[in-house]
Amino acid sequence: MAVTGLIMIAFLLMHMYGNLKLFLGPEAFDHYAHWLKGATEDGGILYPVLPAGWFIWIFRFVLVLSVILHIWSAASLVLATRARQGDKYVTRKTKAQTYSARTMRWGGVIIAVFLVFHLIQFTIIPGSFGGNADEPHTMVVAGFEQWWMVALYAVAMVLVVMHVRHGFWSAFTTLGGNTSSRAASVLNGLAWIVAVVLYVGFMIMPLAVLFGVI
């Protein structure tokens, strides 16, 4: 759970950084997208360590494996816990639980649904919401010229960063990193920073498209 979650957080940070390439112009963005797939002149990322085009498949394999293992451990964790919970309290007051922690389960499921939609839009049936895969930036622009698409992403990203906020802290604690009350504040602080950076970093590009800056 913790390890696969952290792999996905690292991926999200990289993904967000990559998306910002659109601010350098459509060519820079398209070049980067093709480079990741080994479809550029120079053989793309990690060529010649790996044959051209291999990297993307290895990367996808690791991510899909992470998602599957993450969902599998989440499901087994939740089912085991459900079976062991006591009856509900008639009156119950929480003292420490954050909203993010409380929404990990349903939030995670909604994120999974959003992930499927997102992958259909840009990877599985590229251009299903406009644009074409040969020039990836056209898919982005066509998508985010739609105000409702930006709104959908804005809401979904709130869920993602909330999940990441509790997940980041929780993963490091699970791995033994919560060594003192100071460490707890540092981890929670970092979790907030990562969440805010992800939100701003991901949303600034669609907003720029919507308002015609790009």
Next chain:
Amino acid sequence: MKLKLRIWRQAGPEAAGRMVEYDLDGVSEDMSFLEMLDLLNENLTNRNEEPVAFDHDCREGICGMCGVVINGVAHGAPEGVRTTTCQLHMRSFADGATIDIEPWRAGAFPVLKDLAVDRGAFDRIIQAGGFISSNTGSAPDAHSTPAPKREADLAFDNATCIGCGACVAACPNSSAMLFTAAKITHLAMLPQGQPERYARVKSMVAAHDEEGFGNCTNIGECAAVCPKGIPLESISQLNRDLIGSLFKADGK
């Protein structure tokens, strides 16, 4: 003080329970919460009704027997206060207040009657490794095994866990990780705990799961209600030892 109490009444382990309302007059604010329940039970007995069953022993916050969920909070301490139910005083409540009283609720803590639950699962976790093996005989010199100050302090802080079970009661997952972690940290910090350190963490965590406690998701409700202030960090210590034990042959 005059109070309206809503108390969970359940005749036995298999019986269905429900909240029952009682009006109680003549409560002094100097009474402890348990003395207030004593007063109620006296009234019930005089009226020929079944008194409310609740657990208690030392009534001075050290045995861990008492413990009920008061207005949704395990042990019912007001904000910023750490206390057991027996050390909670009625001055923490307003005159005329309505107070909800429920037993600990967790799959591994079955209700025996009313507010009394069976916390035997904790004993079995301790039996699985919450001890050190040492030869009996003449006592060794106190200073023959030096214990570093920082570790000794940590061990002592964690040794203050009284096994009350509030952590489990408050946990949305009904996990007993804080209790188990307190025991693990207590023994892992001391020289005497080293020989069995990694076998201990494996068997205690296995016993914890076996007893039917839930999984920890680092929410922190446990540490917020712990009357002894066992910190959430102890769970990370348990996790470090557990991860370390994966690379050791000790234990199962």
